Amino acid sequence: MRNVLTVCPYCGCGCGLYLRVDGKKVLGTLPSKEHPISHGQLCLKGWNVHSFIHSSQRLREPLVKADPAGTYRGTGWDEAYSLITKRLMEIQKKYGSNSIGIIGSAKCTNEESYLLMKFARSVLGTNNIDSCVRLCHAPTIAGLGDSFGFGAMTNSINEIENAKVILVIGSNTTEEHPIVGTRILKAIDQGANLIVVDPRRTQIANISHLHLQPAPGTDLILISGLIRIIIEENLANFDFISRRTENFEVVKESVKKFTPEYVEKTTGLSFSNLRETALMYGHSKASMIIYGMGITQHINGTDTVQAFANLAMLTGNIGRESTGVNPLIGQSNMQGACDMGVLPDYFSGYQSIKDKKNVAKFEKAWSTKLPADKGLSFMEMIKRARQGKIKAMYIVGENVLLSAPNINEAIEALSHLEFLVVQDMFLTETAQLANVVLPSASFAEKNGTFTSTERRVQRIRKCIEPLGGTKPDWQILSELAQRAGYTEMKNKNPREIMEEIASITPIYEGISYEKLDNTAGIQWPCFDKSDTGATFLYKDSFASGKAYFIPVDFTQGSEVPDKEYPYFLIAGRREFQFHTGSMTRKSPTLEREFPYGLVEINPNDADDLKVKSGWRVKIASRHGELETNVSITTAVPEKTVFIPFHFKEGAANLLLGNSDLDPKSKIPEFKVCAVKISSI
């Protein structure tokens, strides 16, 4: 039995765990006690990470679609590579490079994400590259990037326990980021005050001092209201504002319209609760904002994130320990995928493609000519594919057909493509539409690094050889690039790829495998060899000197309830499944715990609808419909229902529209949708 220290592939907490290997089999998981995040603890998903690795459903050879009816035949790597390069080159020649779209994965390593972005820009010649960050944290990247400098968590998980006031908003923390949940509990036990803002009464709401349940989609009004109260109560930190920020006066002016009457009316909250929140947050010198996808998955997601930044700057709760604005990233390496430039507008390390100096630098490093035009984002690619303008897509480790909004349209879009390649461990719903499917190795079968939600870059380690017939994603990309005649991607191993990343990415410049092997990871920015990283950002200065107050205004989504569709739908996660279930649903323990989809309905609504727990109901929106099981609970308020999005049987995203995009970050509106319910 060998014990190999690696990092959990599920959420963004970045827990250190040992995989227990007996010969060629991974038979168990245990948490590392010395690891700074896991501390000897794991959530149920973490304790069961080993259980999907040897699933019989793992793909074992490349598959090629043999006929239009969709039957596959197995093939060798050689044939698959030839077909892919031939078809992609043909399409590139016929329709131009921008007729190809690439979607990366938040579960690939940094090295793989970097190669994918290099492959897209160098070999395919397009900036049409994005990942599911566009479906969850794009507003963080855009919002915090503009306010402070970096689109990432400003502080660290371990600082939470010393915070005095914690504002958790739009995050079901104990279920989605359990290890962060433990730190919040610890802070409460040490006397901190917890305020939870969530329309649903989640576990963390149950243990809070104050639980605010605003109408879905009105968080921005709530935060703007808080800013106004803090200014009126003279709790603004003018010393901090004048020394470290710009543009405060404009924001001060812009929040004037958020009067108590207006805020009460739109959010449905009482002014006394708001005032209590404002005073708690404003009085404390260690106030921390923690938020999740309840904030970002809105058409005003970026604005709300920037409102958080304003609130933190207003009270000086930024640039110090146990303060800041802290997004909780939902996947093991979504932060890394963004850091590595799996984005339509940035190279690795958030180096903008708009800056000619950056383009020249990458052109020189990669010995190639790079495209200058801004690429398409995730939803734009799907839309263009539906319109027949995107002709081919290359999708790595992303189950678009369950994760994208408006599944019916996504299916239509991918079906329209002339050529689709999917690289995945399993024949996911998305892979089933592909012309070529390439079987990739799991996290236990490769070396590399993940970057957690707190910017911690850590080693993942190979425990077993890739299962027969599979290859790690980095190797597939490297081999494919060589097939396409590009010689600058002959990478021998992930270590070497990290050297290249460090040589060209300032925030990763001081990171190397030598350093990572001797530490529990390094939190970027890490600018040189002696740099040990940063637990919190902006201690003395913001990225470009001063932080910037950005005025924001409220935008109402088009998907509000009306007579025909009287219920708010909130889609989200539950603790026992992960995303589209392609990994967790292979674990007998997890699947037993939460085996099928459901809709949570308030008891009073259930009475109105004359339905009981366990009954089947039909739920329809303006975009689609599904059938699922009723679960009656007071955790959801009246006229609001909740559906977890993990299940292909009853996929919440069937109901969501995709036309409303946040103008600043291009994220679709996920959290506010109007539905009607009927019993069947």
Add this chain to the structure above:
Amino acid sequence: MNNVKILFKEDINKFVQICLKEAKVIAPFKTTYGDTIFSPVTSPSEVVIDHGYENSIIPPKEFFLPQEETMLTYGRYKEGYKFKPSLADESKRIIFGIRPCDVSAILFLDRFFRSDIEDIYYLKKRENTALISFCCHEPQETCFCICTDSGPFLTYGFDLQFIDLEDRYFVEIGTPKGEKLIKFNKNLFKDVSVADEKLRQEIVESTKNKFKSARAYFSKTIRKLSEGKVDRNVWDELGQRCFSCGGCSYVCPTCSCFDVADLLRSRDGYSRIRTWDSCMFAGFTKEASGHNPRLEKKDRVCRRYYHKLSYQYVEKNETHGCVGCGRCIVTCLGNINMPVVVEKIRRS
């Protein structure tokens, strides 16, 4: 009094070598990252036996009841279904450096796996394994075996028990299995002097005083719980903090629940595996009808502690279900653990 001997510390590696010749040796192993895990070792240098070594993250119960174990495999062939039992590993093993709390827990598990149905998967491995226990002189902050009467020194249960007397070990022989390991190596093991006996006694006494933070007063808790006098609010509060991670059961050395599942593991065959299970999962008690007698987390927490501490089970198992190893203190995401629960119930 057990048969006793002295082994000088300079000879400990020789003794490990002898053990390695006799059997597969499983010992506390420090990973390069600093974590202590029980693991098969191949040389004495890999064994971490200084008297401060930490309790392993998961208890050695995993060598009798692994996290995942294949019980049988089957597949459909031309001739019909073929079943192949995958019986337990029958090689001889020594768990070297097991702590007294974990030895006590294995005695507890023995009772479970021998009662009603004899579990051959467990018992075969148990029969073939010798336990060489090392007593703790430096309890960790999370240790409270002194409150559960399961350490830091045992009077039975071990095959050999080592007590650290500075430059030598006081070795107590508990069983013929232990005796056998010593018998063939008489030159290594010396006779015990009166001074050794005295020093042993002093160390036993002084170690008891080191359990400063251990304050789990079980008797009143057991009485209140058994008599149904626990305030419901206790379970409500604890239930609010439970994350249903199952960690408490996974790391508990006396937890024995498992689940059995048939999984398609290769294209032509199924494996029947058993895995650790936990009473903290809703799926643990969910019935085929869909009804769940313990749907709420608070009911599951209540049930767990009722099983660990009530008279009904104390009588059946001859002891309560906690050995004071402190692992639940480390692993629980919601800080629900035996000392906290005992205290809450006692004061409720």
